[in-house]
Amino acid sequence: MDQRPVLFFDSGVGGLSVLGAARARLPQMPVVYVADSAGFPYGTKTEREIAARVPALLGRLAERYQPRLIVIACNTASTIALATVREALDLPVVGTVPAIKPAALLSQTRVIGVLGTDATVRQPYVDDLAARFAGDCTVLRHGSAELVALAEAKLHGAPTDPARYAAILDGLFGQKGGARIDTIVNACTHFPLVVDELAAAAPHPVRFVDGSAGIARRIAHLTEGQSWPDSPGEGRAVFTARDAGIDRLAPALAGFGLTRLDAL
Incomplete structure (x- = not known):
């Protein structure tokens, strides 16, 4: 074998x-x-x-x-x-790569959030994915190094503050048009590890998608x-x-x- x-x-x-x-x-x-x-x-x-x-x-x-x-x-x-x-x-x-294509297929409001690291969300690669697969959508982005740290802390067995997840998500929902987001791309592999915490902190029900x-x-x-x-x-x-x-x-x-x- x-x-x-x-x-x-x-x-x-x-x-x-x-x-x-x-x-x-x-x-x-x-x-x-x-x-x-x-x-x-x-x-x-x-x-x-x-x-x-x-x-x-x-x-x-x-x-x-x-x-x-x-x-x-x-x-x-x-x-x-x-x-x-x-x-x-x-x-x-x-x-x-960020799961923008499946997010666009799911979104009803045509407003998608992309939550990643600062280095990821500023990449031209993300621009290309948005243009190719979500051309009829508004794609809002937010980078968070803190969310990476929160995911690491969770796996280390340390408690994390629910208010921090809400503050991070406000980086998306607080943007112009952000109140209409119905689908969020977890564009960092750390983030699905805290998806329950993110879902609980979101101001309204949203879908979280990733590429796993x-x-x-x-x-x-x-x-x-x-x-x-x-x-x-x-x-x-x-x-x-x-x-x-x-x-x-x-x-x-x-x-x-x-x-x-x-x-x-």
Whole structure:
């Protein structure tokens, strides 16, 4: 049986939302999950920093873990570095992009919110997605580094303040036309981890969409016909920098099948 893993990569724990969808579809999939904790967070970094860091790091990871496929489970890294990584590596690389197309298909009011990191929401890539798939919609954007921190805190087992979610959402709903938003794109893989908190804090019922199901389908398509081990074995979580806080993540990581914790 082919023991090569699928490697999931993010700046932190946000990519677990993508891993969860992929594991549900491919339960026998061996996994290496890499969190670039030494570079976290990506959303406040410059495009130049991310464009230099991500391809070099993924090159090292590909050499070390010999994956059959890499998933960049990070919107910020994907919108900036995906093309470069694909050119550099001789294996399939799946990226994560804001789910604007499915949001446009769902929206009744034709007003969509895009909630991401500062680095993601300002990318021309998002302009292109909005023009191609939501040309008849008003697309409002808001970047929040704090929401990334709240998602990380939740997985570390720390309490989070509901008022903070409401304040972050006001960055969308408080814009001109924002009161008509009926669909919000979670354009950071961290954000689905706190979708219940976001839904509770929204001023009226809205739908939240993300790209995790589509990524799971893409992984299944690219690995169709390949063999899998009878059991996925011990999933591995790898951190590029290790501190005491990582040990507090162990229960949450185990819930995603990641029972071995390593430092790069």
